[in-house]
Amino acid sequence: MLSNTEKELIIQIWEKMLPVAEEIGSEALLRMFTTFPKTKTYFSHLDISARSEHLRCHGKKIVEALAEGARNISTLTTTLAPLSRFHAYQLRIHPTNFKLFNHCIIVTLACHMGDNFTPVAHAAIDKFLSAFSAVLAEKFR
Amino acid sequence: MVEWTAEERAAIQGVFNKLDYESVGRESLTRCLVVYPWTRRYFGGFGNLFNAEAIMANPKVAAHGIVVLQGLEKALKNMDDIKNTYASLSEFHSVKLQVDPVNFQLLSDCLTVVIATRLRTEFTPDIQAAWQKFLAVVVSALSRQYH
Numbered sequence: 001m002l003s004n005t006e007k008e009l010i011i012q013i014w015e016k017m018l019p020v021a022e023e024i025g026s027e028a029l030l031r032m033f034t035t036f037p038k039t040k041t042y043f044s045h046l047d048i049s050a051r052s053e054h055l056r057c058h059g060k061k062i063v064e065a066l067a068e069g070a071r072n073i074s075t076l077t078t079t080l081a082p083l084s085r086f087h088a089y090q091l092r093i094h095p096t097n098f099k100l101f102n103h104c105i106i107v108t109l110a111c112h113m114g115d116n117f118t119p120v121a122h123a124a125i126d127k128f129l130s131a132f133s134a135v136l137a138e139k140f141r
Numbered sequence: 142m143v144e145w146t147a148e149e150r151a152a153i154q155g156v157f158n159k160l161d162y163e164s165v166g167r168e169s170l171t172r173c174l175v176v177y178p179w180t181r182r183y184f185g186g187f188g189n190l191f192n193a194e195a196i197m198a199n200p201k202v203a204a205h206g207i208v209v210l211q212g213l214e215k216a217l218k219n220m221d222d223i224k225n226t227y228a229s230l231s232e233f234h235s236v237k238l239q240v241d242p243v244n245f246q247l248l249s250d251c252l253t254v255v256i257a258t259r260l261r262t263e264f265t266p267d268i269q270a271a272w273q274k275f276l277a278v279v280v281s282a283l284s285r286q287y288h
Contacts, residue, residue: 027266034266035273050266103250107269110257117258119168120193123176 002131006124007073013109013125014067021067024108025059026051031104039097066105069132080135088139095140098133105129143278145220152271156256156264157217165255166206171196172251180244209248216279223282231286242284249276 002010017024030050033040046054065083072079087093106125110117145153173180175193184190187201196202212230219226234240253273257264264272 031266031269035270103253106254107257107264110254111261111264114258114261117254119172119175119197122172122254123193126176 002073002124002127006120006127009121009124010070010073010128013113013121014063014070017063017109017112018067020112021063022056022060024112025061025063026055027059027111028062028101028105028108029055029059031107032101035104036097036100039100042091042093042097066129066132070128073128073131076131076135077138080132084136084139087136092140095133095137098137102126102129102133142221143223148267149271149274150220152268153217153220153275156260156268156272157214159260160210160256162207162210163203165252165259166208166210167203168206168255169248169252170202170206170209172255173248174202176251177244177247180247183238183240183244213279216275216282220275223278224285227279227282228286231283234283235287242280242287245280245283249273249280252276 029048033043033048040048046052046058048055048058065080069076069079077084106122106129109125110122113121171193174184174190174196181190184201184205187199187205189195189199190202215226216223234242234245253269253276256272257269260268
């Protein structure tokens, strides 16, 4: 459950991240691949080495989707329906991996925002990412 | 037996050298109690934990944060045998404190996030990986004595 203050915070944070979407997204992915190497198994079709074109492009897509979700928190299911179908029928990522990526997004935000990533902001983003992942995994079965 | 490369040992020691136990300990435990409110069930004797402001100002949370980091230091000093170093601590968490081990991962993640806010770009993906490997071994050792 997100309070109105939390929803505001979430929108603010992702608005700030949009201009540097490529940087944030690719860093989060790189952190995930380095800390949890098994996650690389889903990307054998891409060059996911540090600073690669694929990594930057993919990272940007993800942050843009997150920002879109943040702007439409009350209608996440409908907003994310195409992405949800994609993750269920094409990508078929084991759902435990969403948590690993969410953690790496949070670490990336923490590195970039420092003390501005307050405990309250951390809680709001954690809840948002959980809700987002739940929608992405909704159609799995 | 866990294998540590020289780079991993250096990375982990490097992170520790930069930790102010009081500040990082307090904030890690605070975040755990704020981000994952069900963890408050284990701190009934700590007084007011009703909201983020109260938790951040709570002196018992601050004191306990230091205890947690001192415990981690023990693991750092015995990196080649964390399992046995933590045997009695694990038993204590399972028998006396009755903590669901799933929660160890939550505090571990909060600690990583606090370190990220302090070290910022210095907390590179490689250093994060080494640090999280260390915490994974710690969490595993703490979870062993549950029967």
